[in-house]
Amino acid sequence: MKFTLIENLGYRSLVVVEHLGRIAQFALRITACLLVPPYRFRRLVGDVYDAGVLSLPVVCLSGAVVGGTLSLLGYTTLVRFGAEEALGALVGLAVIRELGPVLTALLVTGRAGSAFAAEIATMVTTEQLDGLRMMSVDPVDFVVSPKALALLIAMPLLAGLFAVFALMGGYGIAVGLLGVDGGSFMASMEGSVKFWNDVIGSFSKAITFGALTGLIATYRGYISEPTAAGVSAATTGTVVIGSVTILVFDFFLNGFWGV
Amino acid sequence: MSEPREPEFRIAFDGVSLKRGDRVIFDGLSCGFPRGRVSVVLGGSGAGKSTLIRMIGGLQRPDSGVVRVADEDITRYSERELFKVRDRIGMLFQGGALLDSMTVAENVALPLREHTRLSEKDIEAEVDRRLVAVGLSDAGQLYPRELSGGMSRRAALARAIVMDPEILLVDEPFSGLDPINVRRIEALLVDLNRHLDLTLIVTSHHMASSIRMADRLVFMVDGIAIAGPPDELLKNSDERIVEFLVAESDSFAEHHELDVTPLMDRRTLPDRRKKS
């Protein structure tokens, strides 16, 4: 009785380790399915539409708003030091290095990742995946791998669009509202953003997050219980686990690239 | 009552056991399903009818025992090896299991697109032929969500037989259907069996149609199977079968809302009604 807590901890740790192992296996299976014919190009296009195009409004709008907010906040601080010319650098670096990939990943996990998880979980519940198996079609190949790849493809594209919209939002607020000189805003941004460090770093982050979201969403949907509760658990699980994983990986990637 | 394995059995279970958690589902179950005949699997909900069918398809593995499909022991087969076995098997799931991102015609065409090199034109013709056979010639361009229960089951049947399987597994084809649709599906299944020489295995708790269709009945009771020709088996006064029939006619009444009033009066509901 007195060991219950520790036992619980032990059990839960084991469950986590087991899931990690299974996710790794699952990732290998997806990779194998993507590399070996048949290539599901048509299904991939459909899933890129779901993951990418349908996420566009929320990503672009959030980007513009976040950029504007950064400009407002940054200006009030910088203007005290008479350094409002550095506003472009602040917005550019913050958006490209950090906020672009991370916020996009969180938004896409919430919108597209959860939708994919729910879709796959529903297919488990309604025996559609078993139906595919009985037709000698591997559901990982037919359903899962195009979705995982679609998120991997859509994420960097969306992150890029998020960044551009954030910069436009930031520029609009800085120049239109706060009266910062447009030329010096852009000059300070262009002067401070470095290709290898910042843009490539941002791009790699977005790709990493895309792979993680794709993997977590599809895995969580694939292992769900065949019930309505299973579908909702898969959706929630994807958002929670996906978001936390993205933030944790972001921390380590920042350490890796040296902030 | 286990029976000797006869050579004409296309599918055979031998001492199959399965536990799910603490619940025993199969307890040394042995039975066979003859080639080219209609076998109907009967049993209360939770008796493992669906599990039995899923095992034949290799979707579920037993804890112990042997499942033979066409004289191959599939119990230890890998997914890849199972694909070969499943090429001979068509399966009609309870909910139809049509892919809801595709139209009915695309669903039916899917096995052909995946496993044959037929031209798009031939595939279309073949799909049309199957849809006509199940009476859905106009429904090809509809999505599964636009179909009624009976229609989606017929569409799924078209998909299950499009590759001309030698074995057709059918899970609860009559559940949730009105009497007209029950008759329709029943007639379709019997037709298939007669004309294509299909080995047909149907799970059901619809007694009337089961007895009409069956060349062989398999009762699932207490984790084992009692099998035989319907007339013989029903005359047989095996206690467990009688018990089952009594219980089942009860649930049959419940299921079809034949007489609801006694249910309302009951103080305690029978365990059976718990969703398993």
Added chain:
Amino acid sequence: MKRSPLRDLIVGIFVLCGLAAIAYLSIQLGGLYYSGPAGFKLIATFDEVGDLKPRSAVVIAGVRVGQVVSIELDDLLRARCVLDVDPSLELDVETSAAIKTAGLLGEKFIALEPGGSDEMLESGDEIDRTVSALSIESLVGKFVNDSGLEGD
């Protein structure tokens, strides 16, 4: 899955927009541009570069004409900078390079000043006349030294 031309078109546009966004970030903001064999390379060696970094600007008369590609130590332990400048410029061999600072604490950059020779620099040539960076610290140190204010 059936071909659906409209959806395919939208996905295509989406992918193009995304790539355009990434390209904009890379080229315009990131300052990535093609600097292969066609680029005009000059080498300038300084005793002290301060916090001059790769991608710092190279300017002539205040106009940006290129950037620093790399900075490394040469055999004499001096900083050897490779500059990538606009190939359309005609710079003569008497051109000098100086490291300057934008404002008091701002970014370092290299300012080129053309000389009066008729002989032109070729890609890969070295600029002989260089002026090293002046850092605030050394300026202050020099001032302190000259006025004899240093302790002991």
